[in-house]
Amino acid sequence: MATNARGLTAATTVRIRDLHRSFTDDRPVLSGLDLAIEPGEFVALLGRSGSGKSTLLRALAGLDQDARGTGDIEVPEQVSVVFQDSRLLPWQRVLSNVVIGLKGPDAKARGREALAEVGLAGRERAWPRELSGGEQQRVALARSLVREPELLLADEPFGALDALTRIKMHGLLRALYERHQPAVLLVTHDVDEAIVLADRVLVLDSGNVRTERRIDLDGHRDPSDPRFARIRTELLAALGLGADLKETA
Numbered sequence: 001m002a003t004n005a006r007g008l009t010a011a012t013t014v015r016i017r018d019l020h021r022s023f024t025d026d027r028p029v030l031s032g033l034d035l036a037i038e039p040g041e042f043v044a045l046l047g048r049s050g051s052g053k054s055t056l057l058r059a060l061a062g063l064d065q066d067a068r069g070t071g072d073i074e075v076p077e078q079v080s081v082v083f084q085d086s087r088l089l090p091w092q093r094v095l096s097n098v099v100i101g102l103k104g105p106d107a108k109a110r111g112r113e114a115l116a117e118v119g120l121a122g123r124e125r126a127w128p129r130e131l132s133g134g135e136q137q138r139v140a141l142a143r144s145l146v147r148e149p150e151l152l153l154a155d156e157p158f159g160a161l162d163a164l165t166r167i168k169m170h171g172l173l174r175a176l177y178e179r180h181q182p183a184v185l186l187v188t189h190d191v192d193e194a195i196v197l198a199d200r201v202l203v204l205d206s207g208n209v210r211t212e213r214r215i216d217l218d219g220h221r222d223p224s225d226p227r228f229a230r231i232r233t234e235l236l237a238a239l240g241l242g243a244d245l246k247e248t249a
């Protein structure tokens with residue numbers, strides 16, 4: 001089987017073995033976590049507040065200098081990260097933000113194409129402050145995808161958006177995902193968001209993945225579909241919430 005530069009087999013994009021992370025001596029955040037993500041697989045990660053979702057994502061992104069711990073982490077060469085805030089540079093125009101650090105004579109053309117893909121053609125010369133929160137997140141997505149990542153890490157990318165914009169962003173992310181086919185790890189509090197978007201949903205609890213649910217709904221995923229509702233109930237139970245509390249975890 002083919003292997004890439006870091007020795008991963010072609011059938012795996014992410015592999016984590018026996019991952020331990022903590023910030024203090026008395027309380028481990030991740031304890032013995034194993035995880036594999038296949039190429040092009042969309043995985044959502046749920047868990048109560050403080051369960052270690054961001055810690056796991058940051059470990060995969062190599063951004064966890066504050067944490068101590070052991071374990072093997074294998075990720076592909078090209079990894080992009082999006083956060084809840086767009087992290088655009090306010091002194092750079094939109095197109096410059098998208099292509100920042102990107103090499104090659106066609107960087108700007110690729111940046112323009114990425115902006116068109118997220119519905120922002122014509123806004124290349126705008127300043128970040130001239131865009132709405134949703135538009136700024138679109139720019140952040142364009143900046144991630146223009147690098148054609150094999151792995152996209154997303155830490156509550158829609159957490160700060162209003163409900164309507166969030167639904168639109170779900171459609172956009174799913175369309176971008178289908179076109180570019182990166183593996184995705186999406187951290188979210190929103191159970192419905194996880195079911196709408198992911199192929200597989202994991203629930204993190206007490207330092208490890210305690211529940212894993214493949215989303216076997218084909219085509220358009222409708223929250224009013226009884227099968228969707230059943231999966232939601234299952235995941236809410238895994239989060240320790242009753243069926244009557246279904247908005248967020």
Ligand SMILES: Nc1ncnc2c1ncn2[C@@H]1O[C@H](COP(=O)(O)OP(=O)(O)OP(=O)(O)O)[C@@H](O)[C@H]1O
Nearest residue numbers: 023029047048049050051052053054055056066189
């Ligand atoms: N830099 C840090 N220094 C000290 N403790 C930290 C640090 N980052 C995270 N922690 C602690 O680690 C635990 C897990 O945090 P983490 O942010 O991974 O949880 P989370 O599941 O993403 O939470 P939330 O859903 O609220 O964002 C928390 O108890 C948090 O206080």
